[in-house]
Amino acid sequence: MKLFDVYPVNDITIVKAQGSYVWDADGVQYLDMYGGHAVISIGHTHPLWVARIEEQLEKIAFYSNSVHLPIQKELAEKLGKVSGKEDYQLFLCNSGAEANENALKLASFVNGRKKIIAFNKSFHGRTSLAVATTDNPAIVAPVNQTDNVIFLPYNDEKALEACFKAQGGEISSVIIEGIQGVGGINIAAESFLQKIRSLCDEYGALYIADSVQCGYGRSGKFFSHDYAGVNADIYTMAKGMGNGFPIGGILIAPHIKPKYGMLGTTFGGNQLACAAALAVLEVLEKDNLIEQARQRGMYLLNRLKAVKGIENVRGRGLMIGFDVPEDLKDLKKNLLYKHQVFTGEAKPNVIRLLPSLAIARKQVDEFLDLLQEEINQLKAVTPSTEEV
Numbered sequence: 001m002k003l004f005d006v007y008p009v010n011d012i013t014i015v016k017a018q019g020s021y022v023w024d025a026d027g028v029q030y031l032d033m034y035g036g037h038a039v040i041s042i043g044h045t046h047p048l049w050v051a052r053i054e055e056q057l058e059k060i061a062f063y064s065n066s067v068h069l070p071i072q073k074e075l076a077e078k079l080g081k082v083s084g085k086e087d088y089q090l091f092l093c094n095s096g097a098e099a100n101e102n103a104l105k106l107a108s109f110v111n112g113r114k115k116i117i118a119f120n121k122s123f124h125g126r127t128s129l130a131v132a133t134t135d136n137p138a139i140v141a142p143v144n145q146t147d148n149v150i151f152l153p154y155n156d157e158k159a160l161e162a163c164f165k166a167q168g169g170e171i172s173s174v175i176i177e178g179i180q181g182v183g184g185i186n187i188a189a190e191s192f193l194q195k196i197r198s199l200c201d202e203y204g205a206l207y208i209a210d211s212v213q214c215g216y217g218r219s220g221k222f223f224s225h226d227y228a229g230v231n232a233d234i235y236t237m238a239k240g241m242g243n244g245f246p247i248g249g250i251l252i253a254p255h256i257k258p259k260y261g262m263l264g265t266t267f268g269g270n271q272l273a274c275a276a277a278l279a280v281l282e283v284l285e286k287d288n289l290i291e292q293a294r295q296r297g298m299y300l301l302n303r304l305k306a307v308k309g310i311e312n313v314r315g316r317g318l319m320i321g322f323d324v325p326e327d328l329k330d331l332k333k334n335l336l337y338k339h340q341v342f343t344g345e346a347k348p349n350v351i352r353l354l355p356s357l358a359i360a361r362k363q364v365d366e367f368l369d370l371l372q373e374e375i376n377q378l379k380a381v382t383p384s385t386e387e388v
């Protein structure tokens with residue numbers, strides 16, 4: 001049987017990983033500045049994470065949500081403490097798309113409405129409503145198309161106000177990434193998030209904070225939405241939550257009352273996934289990784305701003321992007337194949353950096369040195385018009 005070929009892949013086979021490094025089948029070491037799609041939060045193969053999973057595996061890996069699962073309560077308690085949202089409620093699932101799907105559905109159950117506001121360049125996942133709220137027609141199948149989603153420009157308070165004024169009574173929810181990832185590292189203005197909060201309050205809509213990529217400490221706060229000083233009604237999470245073990249979840253504000261059957265899942269919240277997620281929170285807390293992400297991110301951002309040739313360096317914490325001009329178009333590929341550094345991209349010309357929150361200062365310096373070296377080499381081959 002062949003694999004269903006939906007991913008263009010790099011010609012590399014990774015067989016081992018530790019911290020911020022991975023190794024291929026020939027033993028070649030790579031620096032991971034991408035964390036496998038922003039998933040690696042506490043570092044690859046962290047010993048406490050491995051031990052927690054192994055210990056759980058020896059006891060029980062799975063039993064369904066039809067019985068008491070104390071480890072889910074343990075996770076909810078710890079998550080409340082680390083995120084600072086202790087009065088919220090937790091629903092567990094398996095992925096980011098599923099988290100958003102559940103959030104949008106829950107909002108609609110709460111207020112009985114159908115319309116959703118999403119934003120240009122958004123990415124919320126590939127399932128039914130998640131993809132319908134994603135601003136990429138190429139991945140929306142005819143069956144996913146709906147008139148219930150309204151796309152507005154990101155950070156445009158006037159457009160948002162006008163939309164609520166025209167059809168506020170029909171809006172069920174507003175879904176927004178605090179920092180757009182796939183869209184190219186675009187930061188939501190604090191005043192914009194505050195405006196979403198006040199309009200949702202005024203019109204009875206729910207504010208859904210997609211924190212699948214920008215959450216779990218990556219921005220230097222637990223949720224990047226926290227920078228705005230307002231609370232969302234629902235936070236969606238996945239990626240960094242399990243450090244590579246598949247788990248997702250939504251945090252639900254106390255005013256939202258549960259009802260049997262409202263949401264459900266077979267695998268969501270299984271014991272093994274909860275053990276992995278608990279290990280992540282324990283390490284985040286023990287090693288003060290959220291504050292470290294903030295500081296290390298600031299260092300990386302400032303050093304990048306001084307690198308000549310790249311443009312529009314932006315980000316928060318360890319969620320950083322910059323534009324790559326035409327004369328450096330091979331930068332990402334060359335970093336990988338010549339210097340063994342994984343980075344991410346956003347179309348058409350953005351390099352995204354999403355390393356582990358535990359990345360060491362010397363690894364950041366190693367990256368900066370290799371980046372500068374490659375830029376120098378590319379510029380030596382094609383001098384920019386500025387320098388000619």
Ligand SMILES: Cc1ncc(COP(=O)(O)O)c(C=O)c1O
Nearest residue numbers: 095096097123124125181212213
């Ligand atoms: C902001 C955001 N939301 C949702 C998703 C979907 O997550 P998953 O791939 O786990 O379904 C992603 C994935 O990249 C994402 O970046």
